[in-house]
Amino acid sequence: xxxxxxxxxxxxxxxxxxxxxxxxxxxxxxxxxxxxxxxxxxxxxxxxxxxxxxxxxxxxxxxxxxxxxxxxxxxxxxxxxxxxxxxxxxxxxxxxxxxxxxxxxxxxxxxxxxxxxxxxxxxxxxxxxxxxxxxxxxxxxxxxxxxxxxxxxxxxxxxxxxxxxxxxxxxxxxxxxxxxxxxxxxxxxxxxxxxxxxxxxxxxxxxxxxxxxxxxxxxxxxxxxxxxxxxxxxxxxxxxxxxxxxxxxxxxxxxxxxxxxxxxxxxxxxxxxxxxxxxxxxxxxxxxxxxxxxxxxxxxxxxxxxxxxxxxxxxxxxxxxxxxxxxxxxxxxxxxxxxxxxxxxxxxxxxxxxxxxxxxxxxxxxx
Amino acid sequence: xxxxxxxxxxxxxxxxxxxxxxxxxxxxxxxxxxxxxxxxxxxxxxxxxxxxxxxxxxxxxxxxxxxxxxxxxxxxxxxxxxxxxxxxxxxxxxxxxxxxxxxxxxxxxxxxxxxxxxxxxxxxxx
Numbered sequence: 204x205x206x207x208x209x210x211x212x213x214x215x216x217x218x219x220x221x222x223x224x225x226x227x228x229x230x231x232x233x234x235x236x237x238x239x240x241x242x243x244x245x246x247x248x249x250x251x252x253x254x255x256x257x258x259x260x261x262x263x264x265x266x267x268x269x270x271x272x273x274x275x276x277x278x279x280x281x282x283x284x285x286x287x288x289x290x291x292x293x294x295x296x297x298x299x300x301x302x303x304x305x306x307x308x309x310x311x312x313x314x315x316x317x318x319x320x321x322x323x324x325x326x327x328x329x330x331x332x333x334x335x336x337x338x339x340x341x342x343x344x345x346x347x348x349x350x351x352x353x354x355x356x357x358x359x360x361x362x363x364x365x366x367x368x369x370x371x372x373x374x375x376x377x378x379x380x381x382x383x384x385x386x387x388x389x390x391x392x393x394x395x396x397x398x399x400x401x402x403x404x405x406x407x408x409x410x411x412x413x414x415x416x417x418x419x420x421x422x423x424x425x426x427x428x429x430x431x432x433x434x435x436x437x438x439x440x441x442x443x444x445x446x447x448x449x450x451x452x453x454x455x456x457x458x459x460x461x462x463x464x465x466x467x468x469x470x471x472x473x474x475x476x477x478x479x480x481x482x483x484x485x486x487x488x489x490x491x492x493x494x495x496x497x498x499x500x501x502x503x504x505x506x507x508x509x510x511x512x513x514x515x516x517x518x519x520x521x522x523x524x525x526x527x528x529x530x531x532x533x534x535x536x537x538x539x540x541x542x543x544x545x546x547x548x549x550x551x552x553x554x555x556x557x558x559x560x561x562x563x564x565x566x567x568x569x570x
Numbered sequence: 571x572x573x574x575x576x577x578x579x580x581x582x583x584x585x586x587x588x589x590x591x592x593x594x595x596x597x598x599x600x601x602x603x604x605x606x607x608x609x610x611x612x613x614x615x616x617x618x619x620x621x622x623x624x625x626x627x628x629x630x631x632x633x634x635x636x637x638x639x640x641x642x643x644x645x646x647x648x649x650x651x652x653x654x655x656x657x658x659x660x661x662x663x664x665x666x667x668x669x670x671x672x673x674x675x676x677x678x679x680x681x682x683x684x685x686x687x688x689x690x691x692x693x694x695x696x
Contacts, residue, residue: 237629238604238655423603423629491607491654493627515629516606523607545625
């Protein structure tokens with residue numbers, strides 16, 4: 204059965220166009236449309252319901268950190284309380300079950316998982332932890348992303364103290380009488396926050412922010428925003444057939460974990476040492492043609508050298524943009540490529556990521 | 571607007587002598603969302619009824635544009651290629667797609683009038 208988030212009625216009331224996504228009925232856009240929602244998030248403040256995503260709470264004693272280090276390629280011992288890291292759940296081949304954000308909280312960890320992967324992730328993590336800890340994949344909390352340059356002002360008016368948070372850090376706060384766990388993070392390339400709040404308060408929390416100038420934005424804008432920011436979408440840009448090194452996400456593997464063990468560690472170590480056959484790059488078509496996922500990539504001698512994994516029109520950069528995997532030797536800035544769209548070979552160039560320059564707050568940029 | 575005809579693929583057609591101006595309907599643009607790319611048939615090319623005669627892409631997906639009748643392309647609207655957002659702004663006016671010198675007037679009989687199309691669009695949206 205198709206699931207609904209707590210904010211379903213609010214979406215309907217605001218003219219959402221609803222689509223099925225990862226088993227949930229979710230807003231792809233509201234009345235203003237994807238481009239306006241995208242631009243408003245870049246210039247002001249967009250609110251995204253991401254309650255379909257998994258919120259996995261794991262509570263345990265001092266052994267929990269060690270046991271989680273056997274699962275994730277992170278130096279969790281060095282992680283401060285309320286600090287977040289981007290990471291992966293991998294198999295032994297370094298294929299990616301999911302990408303996630305893990306935050307150390309009082310008494311344990313909070314892991315934010317992709318909606319389509321969360322049940323499977325839960326099973327894998329529970330099994331790897333040998334049922335030793337209390338794991339809760341909560342459906343009692345909504346997750347709301349507040350993104351854009353005005354996000355801090357709008358959220359601060361409702362949740363006192365959040366404007367002091369540094370990027371990739373969180374804390375316990377209050378919205379009215381409700382507990383809220385807030386992290387300064389997001390998926391848009393803008394400054395912003397993600398708020399985990401009890402379902403009972405979710406709708407009034409969002410309504411309060413809409414009253415003071417924020418606007419709802421749907422999954423469509425979320426996708427164009429993250430692609431401009433060069434961020435990967437699980438299932439498109441990363442998955443079981445790509446490793447974090449191939450995905451050009453080596454920065455997310457903690458340096459002092461490269462020589463230690465975790466699922467996929469042998470392959471990761473080898474790929475760091477010897478290089479990879481294919482690697483993710485940014486790609487800009489030379490005209491407005493959009494190269495979507497699975498578009499074939501050719502070199503200038505008509506040899507197929509890779510595939511596009513995501514492509515769209517970037518409303519802020521006002522250009523067609525894409526990401527994809529190419530043979531390693533073509534992963535050089537400004538290399539000319541050809542993308543096969545509807546039988547035609549569209550000229551394109553390898554380019555730097557992100558397409559859109561980030562406006563994260565000062566503090567820890569290098570996650 | 572009584573001389574405007576509509577197809578089941580959500581194109582409209584306006585006839586002036588033996589020249590037909592063709593575009594996509596407002597209903598189609600509402601289904602597609604923000605249009606960010608348009609490709610049109612080349613001037614001088616021939617198109618066959620119900621065949622592909624262009625492409626529009628929204629931020630969400632690509633869709634073929636079909637021609638509701640056969641003919642020779644005598645004009646294509648470059649302004650919507652340069653600025654595809656015009657299609658959302660005025661789909662049944664300034665943002666026409668192409669003009670055909672029509673081949674067989676009888677083909678027009680297969681198309682719907684406004685009332686029939688509105689009913690069809692309403693039903694197909696459900």
